[in-house]
Amino acid sequence: MTPPAPNIDPLTTPLERERVLAAYQRACAALEAAQQPNGAWAGEVVWNPMLICQYVICSHIVGREIPEPRKQRIRLSLELQRKRDGGWGMHPDVPPAPGDHDHHPNHDRDPAGLAGAHDSWMFHTVLGYVALRLLGADPNEPLLQDVRAWIHAHGGPYGVPTWGRAWLALLGLYPWSELQPLLPELWLLGDDSPMHPRRLYCHMRLIYLGLSYLYGARTQADASPLVEAIRGELYPEGWDVSRFRATRDQIASTDLYEPIGQSLEWLFAGARALSRAIPAVVRRRALARAWEHIEFEFASTNWVCLSPVNGMLFCLAMWSRDRRDPRLAQALQGLEYWMWEDDSEGLRICGARSDIWDTSFALQALCEGPQIDEAARAVDRASAWLPRAQLRADILGGREHYRESARGGWGFANEHHPWPVSDCTAEALEALLHAEHRGWDHAAARLDLSDKLAAVEFVLLRQNDDGGFGSYEPRRGSMLLARFNPAEMYGNCMLEYSYTECTASCVRGLAVALEALGANMPSELRARVQAGVDAGVQFLLGSQASNGAWPGFWGVNYTYGTFFSVAGLLAAGLDGEHVAVRRAVRHLISAQRDDGGWGERYEGVLESRERPLDADQPSRIVQTAWALLTLQQAAPERGREAIERGLRFLLDQQQPDGTWPHDAAVGVFFNTAVLDYRLYKLVFPTWALSRWLSR
Incomplete structure (x- = not known):
């Protein structure tokens, strides 16, 4: 009209x-x-700091040094988005914790009407802690001590949701073996299969594409003293695979929105058993098919991808496949499309x-x-x-x-x-x-x-x-x-x-x-x-x-x-x-x-x-x-x-x-x-x- x-x-x-x-x-x-x-x-x-934290992790894994001025801006954005209970959360408006940046417009306000609700989420808080440590922050400084205390008070990283566990596994901070299965073999199913990933919502489909490749390839960063130190800080009780196994179906109450139903538990159990029986030749075929779809997404979007989430996962898949791939620089440059950067709010990535x-x-x-x-x-x-x-x-x-x-x-x-x-x-x-x-x-x-x-x-x-x-x-x-x-x-x-x-x-x-x-x-x-x-x-x-x-x-x-x-x-x-x-x-x-x-x-x-x-x-x-x-x-x-x-x-x-x-x-x-x-x-x-x- x-x-x-x-x-x-x-x-x-x-x-x-x-x-x-x-x-x-x-x-x-x-x-x-x-x-x-x-x-x-x-x-x-x-949105929230999840994406910039994943960018820091991605850069560390592929060996791309973040320039010092940009590190400072990332730290600034994380400080400004920190919540009043000490960590980081899903919602952009919950009041941050008091600190050195009380001039920020979100301070001392509860615009979302969430007084009394939890502010921080385990997913975002663990990623925030890891990102700050990878940026060079001292684990003994008050900010990191407070964040670490929040993580341990809420059960530790064992309760991070599956997608967060995958990011930790990429660094060697969570065992791939205890992650809920993300089988790349689903990409080998016929298009008419009711379980083919093509049926998923496109954002879910491409995130699964990246995660399934990384899961199937068991991609992991090179060991380093820094990552070993972070592991000790996150798991002061020691690294015990049996503990991860016992908690793999448990998600922190701060983060849980859709519980894992019994049918999904059965599906995970079946997929886990299937994963152990998949021949190496089939796994290679599945990874090759997944890589074809990843390459297409890079090429058809001029490297910016559908979203920064799948863009970073695809960069890691490229690195996993061939660390010397000359196109990796282009793929990483494609992430710049999603960035907002200034002196007042630092560096952040929009969804x-x-x-x-x-x-x-x-x-x-x-x-x-x-x-x-x-x-x-x-x-x-x-x-x-x-x-x-x-x-x-x-x-x-x-x-x-x-x-x-x-x-x-x-x-x-x-x-x-x-x-x-x-x-x-x-x-x-x-x-x-x-x-x-x-x-x-x-x-x-x-x-x-x-x-x-x-x-x-x-x-x-x-x-x-x-x-x-x-x-x-x-x-x-x-x-x-x-x-x-x-x-x-x-x-x-x-x-x-x-x-x-x-x-x-x-x-x-x-x-x-x-x-x-x-x-x-x-x-x-x-x-x-x-x-x-x-x-x-x-x-x-x-x-x-x-x-x-x-x-x-x-x-x-x-x-x-x-x-x-x-x-x-x-x-x-x-x-x-x-x-x-x-x-x-x-x-x-x-x-x-x-x-x-x-x-x-x-x-x-x-x-x-x-x-x-x-x-x-x-x-x-x-x-x-x-x-x-x-x-x-x-x-x-x-x-x-x-x-x-x-x-x-x-x-x-x-x-x-x-x-x-x-x-x-x-x-x-x-x-x-x-x-x-x-x-x-x-x-x-x-x-x-x-x-x-x-x-």
């Missing part, structure tokens, strides 16, 4: 409108200032880049508002860059390496990352169609009709049989596979699902394309698009929770899922009087807080239920913007009072430079992995102001 043209609402006073317009102008100036020279917006996606995602939302926000100079300039630059990030051809050789067709898609990151995603494609296409409709599109960058149609085809290929949409791919495996999750600290990570948000974005993008392209869309494709939209609508209607909202998978939580779902339903032709939309509106109005805003705790994602903020906590800026955007679109009159109260909350929170302060991370994946999308707190409040001014 094309955004409405701006007009003055006669039911608001000129002063009110002037205040909102002034705030919008400041926000647009801030957005323009945040725009990259190429026209994209690219905010850091903050994802979000250039296309951020740019698509910012472009839609500005296209919906008044055509002020700052917005027009930003839209002009963004709509020139975004088409260049579209994939115009399939990945050569992709089919035999289990890649879906990529032509027409946009990814989450940027033009250098050829892993396109359904909702990123739908949001990018819609953004460019809105820019074109408003006449703000950069003339030289306008998408050809063939590119628009290719994007539509790409989105349709991600639809599942239940009418919902997957992300990178449609679901390939049976839901039974979800019961065999070996990543004990994450949930819902084995398969592609039908996600509420992806489905809503795809429904909305397809509906906008159907209207915008009109007769230019071939009749056969129009019929498929309409059928896809109709099936997506039915999926969304069937996914509405009893409270009238929709749960989120990629964001916290009901506010996020409802923001997407209502927009998708309205774009598909439902109106504000539809019972599902009215129920959603009722929920949002009832959830508004005394300060005029909205807010939820992230534990609601963990527990699959509503978790409102405590009464004494201020509302969340980004969640308030999501609620406002939904109400303004679905119930501009019925929700008028709630909208004005929420709008005043945003206006009061805006800073003089046009931005909004950080209050809490509201992104999430795999239930436990909370992310802070740094640009969300600028893009979505700006969009809420934009939408209000447009009406």
